[in-house]
Amino acid sequence: MTMNGTASLEQEREATLAEIQRLQGFVVVALDEASDEADPDVAEREKTLALIQNLERKIEEIDYALATARKGNYGICEECGQPIDPERLALLPETTLCVKCKQVREKRRAW
Numbered sequence: 288m289t290m291n292g293t294a295s296l297e298q299e300r301e302a303t304l305a306e307i308q309r310l311q312g313f314v315v316v317a318l319d320e321a322s323d324e325a326d327p328d329v330a331e332r333e334k335t336l337a338l339i340q341n342l343e344r345k346i347e348e349i350d351y352a353l354a355t356a357r358k359g360n361y362g363i364c365e366e367c368g369q370p371i372d373p374e375r376l377a378l379l380p381e382t383t384l385c386v387k388c389k390q391v392r393e394k395r396r397a398w
């Protein structure tokens with residue numbers, strides 16, 4: 288189980304990194320165009336930069352989950368210590384919280 292978990296984490300990390308690089312290439316091209324053209328598509332570039340930031344945050348989450356995995360705690364909720372639903376882990380390999388604790392944490396943040 289631990290092996291499967293980290294394998295999908297590594298895959299997720301690679302795919303996310305590739306996506307960041309693709310988007311960064313996009314932004315660089317946009318910047319080059321901006322220097323030549325009077326009307327650069329600023330909104331579009333900012334959207335791309337926001338996307339990159341989201342993906343970088345995701346990388347951080349994946350790294351955190353990988354560190355957890357190295358300690359042998361992968362798939363265990365860091366809040367309540369219960370095993371995380373394998374279906375949830377399959378969908379969201381970077382998660383370190385079970386559904387219940389995640390909901391509690393989100394409510395706390397919302398307030």
Ligand SMILES: [Zn+2]
Nearest residue numbers: 364367385388
């Ligand atoms: Zn929990």
